Amino acid sequence: MTADAASAPAALDDEAVLLVGHGSRREKSNEQVRDLAADLENRLGVPVDAGFLELAEPSIADAVDALAPTVGRITVVQLSLFAASHVKNDVPLAVQQARSTHEDVTIHSGAHLGVHPAIVDLLDDRAAAVEAEMGVDREVDxxxxxxxxxxxxxxxxxxxxxxxxxxxxxxxxxxGVDTAFIGVTEPRLSDALHGVAKRRPDAVVVLPYMLGDGVLTQRVRDRTAEFDDEYPYVDALAGDPLGTDPRLLDVLGDRWQAARTDSVEMSCDTCKYKVELDGYEEDVGGARAMLRALNHQAAHEDREDVDDDPHVHDAPEKRVSVCTNQTCAADGAPAVLERLRQAARDSDQCDVRITRSSCLGRCGEGPMVTVSPDGVWYGDVDADDAERIVSDHLDRDRIVSELVDQTL
Structure with missing residues (x-):
């Protein structure tokens, strides 16, 4: 799809877009998301608000709550670089919960930024800027x-x-263009740089593939500076992150158009939640993906500021989710939710957050109650069972075995 096509005004006057960023403790990074939202609104001709998965406000739920009274359709566009667990699990869970809360609003869910020609061009320009600063020319050096x-x-x-x-x-x-990672997997940046040094290039350009200028981008700069000091015969310098470059609007416009026409394409052939990949066999299955999303959602509640680690949080010990989708609601889920909350308030032992959930995929077997991170799903729960779940499981870590539907 061309940028011009993606820039065409929306056909409906009552449509809004929610641009979902990850969220950062560095407010500068959050402001970049809000700036992109404002620029995207100018590009698309429809209202665009910013929301965040974690670490910043408003949350996806709060952002949808603010938009829902004024529009009939909301298109969620994700400001995520790759399709990892946030894209595959956490945002879809938040969108599904928003749908169950606002049943009169159509909510489309869009894809991540992914691999796009505009991003390749943007990276090429970032590399050229570093080359100019270093005084080298790829055509000669x-x-x-x-x-x-x-x-x-x-x-x-x-x-x-x-x-x-x-x-x-x-x-x-x-x-050459090598790939490296700043964490989680290999090759790590330092190892990749040492490997490149063996080829003795004149210069090494390091491109941080991140959106904001935050903690991880600074780590890339630090590792590059360390390498530059260690290898005096190779000049090395790190470039800038993607930031708010206007070419990102081309990508977001394409993702918006695909979402609002229900033509989002995601990779299923290599998705660890759908096929068995070597080393990831235990990740296969929709229920496991849902559990991971719930656990991750819980891990980002009640967090404390941590300067040098963007993913450390002071979260509740456990999180309980009660399915309040149509079938479970008809079977008494609201009463179960209220009794669980009351029993938890009466307890002086459990550290828990109890929330609603959208459909957990066990229709007809509910009300369903999940306890994370324990991986315990209770089925056919009634209001009288709530106090036992709190007093036995949440207070004493004793699973109520006769209510267990499944464990993960």
Whole structure:
């Protein structure tokens, strides 16, 4: 789809877009998301608000609550670079919960930024800016590039980083474009740089493949500076993150158009939640993906500021989710939810957050109650069972075995 097509005004006057960013403790990074939302609103001609998965406000739920009274359709566009667990689990869970809360609003869910020609061009320009600062020319000098992504436990996301690096290499005069990660998986940036040094290029350009100028981007700069000091015969310098470059609007416009026409394409052939990949066999299954999303959602409640680690939180010990979708609600889920909350308030032992959930995929076997991170799902729960779940499981870590539907 062309940028012009993606820029066309919406056909409906009552449509809004929710641009979902990850969220950061550094407010500068959150402001970049809000700036992109404002620019995207100008590009698309429909209202665009910003929401965040974690670490910043408003949350996805709060952002949808604010938009829902004024529009009939909301299209969620994700400001995520690759399709890892946030894209596959956490945002879809939040969207599904929003749908159950606002049944009179149509909510479309869009894809991540992914691999896109506009991003390849943007990275090429970021590399050129570093070359200019270093005083080198790829057409004359031996210039190597290392594209450094965050790193994920999802092989699909890591594979896309390698694909993006290859596309940046094709047709350009770099001596090579290597892929590295700042955490979680390998090769780590330091190891990749040492490998590049063995080829003795004139210069090494390190491109942080991140959106904001936050903690991880600074780590990329620090590792690059350390390498530059260690290898005096190779000049190395790190570039800037993607930021709010207007070319991102081309990508977001395409993702918006695909979402609002229900033509989102996601990779299923290499998704660890759908097929058995070597080393990831235990991740297969929709229920497991749902549990991970619930656990992750719980892990980002009640957090404390931590300067040097963007993912450390002071969360409740347990999180309880009660399915309040149509079938479970008809079977008494609201009463179960209220009794659980009351019993938890009366207890002086349990540290728990009790929330509603959208459909857990066990219709007809509910009300369903999940306890995370224990991986215990209770089925056919009634209001009288609530106090036992609190007093036995939440207070004393004794599973109420006769109510167990499944464990993960």
């Amino acid at each position: 031996d210039v190597a590039v290392v594209l450094c992504a965050r790193g994920s436990s999802d092989p699909d996301a890591n594979a896309d980083a390698h694909k993006l690096a290859r596309l940046l290499y094709e047709g350009r005069a770099f001596s």
